[in-house]
Amino acid sequence: MSARFVTGKVLGSLVTLFFVICFNFFLFRVVEGDPVASLFRGRNLTVTQREALTKQFGLDGSTGEQFVRYLEQTAHLNLGRSYATNQPVSKEIASKAWATIALVGISTLLSTVFGVLIGIAAAWRRRTKADYTATTFTMATYAMPDFWLGMLLLSFFAVTLGWFPVGGIEDASSNATGVAHLADQAKHLFLPCLTLTLAYLGEYALVMRSSLLDTMREDYLVLARAKGMREILVRNRHAVPNALLPVVTIIAINFGFVLSGAIAVEAIFSWPGLGLATYDALNGPDLPMLQGLFLLFSAAVIVFNLLADLLYASLDPRVRTA
Amino acid sequence: MSTVALTSARRIAWRRRRRSAAAAWRQYRSNRAGMVGLVVLVLFGLLALAAPLLADHAGLAAVNSTQNPVWASPSEFHPLGTDHLGRSVWTQFVWGSRISLLIGLTATVLAMVIGTLVGIVSGFFGGRIGGVLMRITEWFLVIPFLPLAIVLAAVLGPSVQSIILVIGITSWPATARVIRAQVLTVKERLYVDRSRALGASSGHLMGRHIMPNIAPLILANTTLTVPIAILSETTLSFLGLGDPTRPSWGKMLEEAFAAGALSEHAWWYYVPPGLGVMLVVLAFVLCGNALEEILDPRLREQRA
Numbered sequence: 001m002s003a004r005f006v007t008g009k010v011l012g013s014l015v016t017l018f019f020v021i022c023f024n025f026f027l028f029r030v031v032e033g034d035p036v037a038s039l040f041r042g043r044n045l046t047v048t049q050r051e052a053l054t055k056q057f058g059l060d061g062s063t064g065e066q067f068v069r070y071l072e073q074t075a076h077l078n079l080g081r082s083y084a085t086n087q088p089v090s091k092e093i094a095s096k097a098w099a100t101i102a103l104v105g106i107s108t109l110l111s112t113v114f115g116v117l118i119g120i121a122a123a124w125r126r127r128t129k130a131d132y133t134a135t136t137f138t139m140a141t142y143a144m145p146d147f148w149l150g151m152l153l154l155s156f157f158a159v160t161l162g163w164f165p166v167g168g169i170e171d172a173s174s175n176a177t178g179v180a181h182l183a184d185q186a187k188h189l190f191l192p193c194l195t196l197t198l199a200y201l202g203e204y205a206l207v208m209r210s211s212l213l214d215t216m217r218e219d220y221l222v223l224a225r226a227k228g229m230r231e232i233l234v235r236n237r238h239a240v241p242n243a244l245l246p247v248v249t250i251i252a253i254n255f256g257f258v259l260s261g262a263i264a265v266e267a268i269f270s271w272p273g274l275g276l277a278t279y280d281a282l283n284g285p286d287l288p289m290l291q292g293l294f295l296l297f298s299a300a301v302i303v304f305n306l307l308a309d310l311l312y313a314s315l316d317p318r319v320r321t322a
Numbered sequence: 323m324s325t326v327a328l329t330s331a332r333r334i335a336w337r338r339r340r341r342s343a344a345a346a347w348r349q350y351r352s353n354r355a356g357m358v359g360l361v362v363l364v365l366f367g368l369l370a371l372a373a374p375l376l377a378d379h380a381g382l383a384a385v386n387s388t389q390n391p392v393w394a395s396p397s398e399f400h401p402l403g404t405d406h407l408g409r410s411v412w413t414q415f416v417w418g419s420r421i422s423l424l425i426g427l428t429a430t431v432l433a434m435v436i437g438t439l440v441g442i443v444s445g446f447f448g449g450r451i452g453g454v455l456m457r458i459t460e461w462f463l464v465i466p467f468l469p470l471a472i473v474l475a476a477v478l479g480p481s482v483q484s485i486i487l488v489i490g491i492t493s494w495p496a497t498a499r500v501i502r503a504q505v506l507t508v509k510e511r512l513y514v515d516r517s518r519a520l521g522a523s524s525g526h527l528m529g530r531h532i533m534p535n536i537a538p539l540i541l542a543n544t545t546l547t548v549p550i551a552i553l554s555e556t557t558l559s560f561l562g563l564g565d566p567t568r569p570s571w572g573k574m575l576e577e578a579f580a581a582g583a584l585s586e587h588a589w590w591y592y593v594p595p596g597l598g599v600m601l602v603v604l605a606f607v608l609c610g611n612a613l614e615e616i617l618d619p620r621l622r623e624q625r626a
Contacts, residue, residue: 016461027473143603145556148596155584260466264557282476282561297469305464
């Protein structure tokens with residue numbers, strides 16, 4: 001990979017990030033008529049109180065001044081204060097990020113592994129019952145709204161059978177520590193994690209299947225078989241590594257999107273992460289919080305897109321010149 | 323003399339197009355999954371159109387349902403039971419299908435119009451305008467769709483129109499890219515050069531030569547965009563951004579969840595709307611795949 005290719009990609013991403021930041025500012029300027037008034041609706045404020053609050057929310061001065069100040073503050077990761085808790089938005093986000101990273105990270109990992117395996121099995125046994133079953137199953141999970149799948153799992157496993165808790169990240173009444181505490185959290189994690197795994201799995205399985213089917217027509221597989229190589233080695237050494245290429249890109253791109261993809265599912269399971277925070281901020285409405293979350297979600301997509309581009313270029317030399 | 327030749331040339335072109343459409347339909351019919359999808363879509367289309375015959379619209383209002391029992395399980399009076407306010411779930415399901423399909427289809431049309439325009443203009447003219455349009459397209463591609471849609475819907479307020487607008491302006495970029503790629507190859511073909519040499523204007527070239535060549539692609543893209551639009555609508559409505567006066571399937575799911583249908587074991591309230599979404603989405607995907615296979619025969623081998 002040439003330095004020029006990398007610099008070009010990085011600069012492009014920075015420009016996009018800058019656009020997102022500007023867009024973020026102006027979009028929320030449109031929505032906020034007078035946040036101070038809407039926040040303290042029905043309460044009498046003295047003129048000095050009003051001015052202090054306006055200043056605290058960064059709403060004094062002209063739009064141009066506000067924009068410059070917004071850029072400065074964003075550069076310092078100062079995203080304002082949440083209307084709901086009056087805590088800095090960056091602190092709120094940081095405290096909630098771990099729950100989402102754990103949930104989404106584990107589900108992404110599981111769905112990638114199982115999705116790729118299902119895709120390989122389906123492609124290699126093309127036109128058999130196993131293939132049709134796997135394809136129907138993955139298409140069905142793709143077609144379901146993810147949070148509806150969550151509702152079904154929740155009603156069956158938690159409400160009817162009572163095997164799992166109905167929501168939250170831990171049992172509030174228990175004061176278990178150490179291993180018991182972790183086990184409690186794992187129990188709470190299970191259902192939302194299963195939901196997201198099933199929801200993501202379909203795409204990986206379908207992409208892996210069609211990519212492997214493409215590869216299976218290549219001459220080098222015929223050659224490998226002609227050499228007398230066993231079928232399983234033909235598959236694992238020659239077909240699968242080449243077929244994985246497009247899947248790797250999709251995984252990298254999806255990594256950026258998953259951070260924001262779990263909003264409805266987190267709301268269903270009251271999983272106290274960024275998704276639930278978005279849901280709550282929407283119902284507030286807590287605009288600084290929403291603004292900060294949107295910025296974070298966008299930045300995640302941009303960063304992972306960049307990584308996907310670079311990863312793809314290092315895996316596939318043909319892309320570098322394109 | 324020259325007019326005779328012109329009309330007959332046009333007639334030949336039409337006859338050829340009709341014949342290829344008939345051939346495409348023959349191919350489509352032989353695709354079993356595509357036909358299943360089509361039948362399911364027709365059934366849901368009939369359900370949505372016949373809504374006034376199947377369920378009384380007045381049943382959507384809680385004030386008209388006070389004499390009904392709440393959380394009643396399915397019975398002969400209420401085929402899908404009642405909700406927490408005594409409203410018939412069947413009535414909500416039937417009328418909800420209208421809103422869900424309406425939003426899915428209209429938002430897709432909007433996305434297709436934007437995507438096709440951007441794709442054609444940037445592909446056909448290229449140059450600086452094309453470059454700028456492609457930059458904008460790429461920018462829209464990397465912006466996380468759901469948060470953007472949420473933020474826009476929150477700004478525009480909860481109504482059917484704003485949901486359509488939000489989904490429409492966030493789902494066109496993929497189409498623009500596909501159309502642009504196709505336009506780039508079509509415009510290099512010999513007959514386009516010939517037509518240009520004969521003095522054809524850009525408008526003529528686009529209308530007579532480019533459009534007919536990308537129309538099938540637009541159709542296939544449309545059938546694959548509708549399911550995404552319907553899923554997006556469901557999620558946005560579930561998050562509370564749907565129109566409260568014209569409930570869709572997503573809105574039903576929101577109300578069911580908020581009213582505690584899960585702990586009431588009222589499966590008849592939250593299963594039907596989700597199932598409806600799933601079936602419609604699946605049907606559109608099956609139709610779209612079948613259309614894509616007709617356009618790109620290589621896929622047939624791969625998917626079979």
